[in-house]
């Protein structure tokens with residue numbers, strides 16, 4: 016009897032934790048409302064299955080149908096959702112100190128790079144747009160990519176750099192620069208992998224083109240129904256492959272032979288969606304030979320490269336390596352427990368002994384994450400829970416609140432937090448150690464969770480919870496892999512805990 020009562024309380028509290036951190040009705044993904052500038056994009060979701068967002072519904076809910084006990088399956092995480100999440104929470108350029116690698120189509124032509132936007136001789140309206148967005152100087156990738164993209168005669172480009180390094184801003188500038196506002200037909204065309212990503216890029220186009228009101232933008236996304244026989248007058252079109260293909264061929268809203276710049280954004284996300292690769296290639300085949308082709312990708316695996324070569328003839332290539340993560344500046348500890356209740360107790364002891372500004376706690380399953388969040392709330396902590404069944408906007412809102420330090424503890428599973436940098440986190444706790452599908456140590460994930468790139472530099476603290484022979488074995492193998500000692504921490508000894516904070 017008392018047990019079931021306790022369970023009911025648990026469930027209620029869990030629900031409270033979850034709801035407490037959701038920002039329902041977040042408007043971020045709604046199409047921008049500037050009726051004079053838009054062919055009104057749909058408020059309703061894309062309709063056709065398999066077109067825009069295969070594993071999410073139109074609000075970004077990940078429908079992977081996992082039972083809550085199972086670990087979240089990495090492969091099922093939607094790349095498009097991840098990319099959107101990163102865009103929604105990012106407020107700044109991601110710094111990268113690595114050298115840019117440039118491969119020129121014609122190695123004899125001089126290689127230009129710019130240190131200021133003035134050097135690009137942009138139209139005054141565009142330069143004003145750039146400064147109005149708060150950009151003072153080109154980002155690392157923009158230094159090389161912009162002169163190439165704006166060169167005469169136009170050159171093709173394949174560019175790869177991690178998310179947040181300024182690719183979108185770069186190609187938007189190229190798209191806007193090449194358009195002649197006197198001509199009332201599409202001249203710049205950009206393909207995005209999903210409806211939501213198209214809207215995000217559309218926002219950048221609108222912001223950057225703010226002082227150039229003659230330039231108009233149309234959204235070729237599903238749900239945006241136009242009357243038959245209509246010809247698009249907007250000079251810039253952003254859309255998803257299925258709809259753009261229809262608009263260019265079957266419906267003839269766009270004359271593809273008049274396109275001067277063709278951008279394929281997020282190529283790695285694009286090819287992860289069935290059908291998009293073929294549709295993109297079919298669109299590309301309709302474009303004139305002298306159309307400038309630009310392709311961007313955050314990663315560059317073999318499949319992306321093959322696709323890129325099919326759609327971008329004679330390309331220049333620019334690559335910017337990811338910043339390496341390292342464990343050098345991290346103090347690593349483990350705590351030995353017998354079960355998960357002891358792990359919670361150990362956590363509470365740690366919190367009782369040292370002041371932790373902000374911590375991220377990783378669990379193996381959503382269920383554990385939910386349970387742990389509820390336990391920590393009971394102990395009086397302000398906890399944010401990030402879980403796979405949340406909509407992308409909700410996840411973004413949780414991370415945003417955490418970044419603003421509205422909560423001090425973020426409990427999450429690996430899949431949810433992948434690729435998300437919350438710079439101020441000083442302590443990372445592996446409530447469960449990262450393992451792959453076969454139960455082997457997942458060293459890469461371990462490094463991602465607790466590693467720091469050179470730019471963060473600060474010393475960090477990582478605490479691993481061990482609760483069985485098996486997890487001890489995993490820990491040992493991780494230790495061997497990185498050749499870095501993970502010290503034992505006795506969480507019953509307050510003095511010892513205090514020492515680790517110094």
Ligand SMILES: Nc1ncnc2c1ncn2[C@@H]1O[C@H](COP(=O)(O)OP(=O)(O)OP(=O)(O)O)[C@@H](O)[C@H]1O
Nearest residue numbers: 106107108150152153154178179180181182183184
């Ligand atoms: N030169 C710049 N100076 C300052 N901020 C910039 C500059 N270029 C871009 N940004 C800003 O940095 C952030 C990342 O830029 P952008 O979205 O273009 O990167 P990206 O490489 O396209 O990443 P993603 O593909 O994830 O969108 C944005 O907030 C953008 O406004």
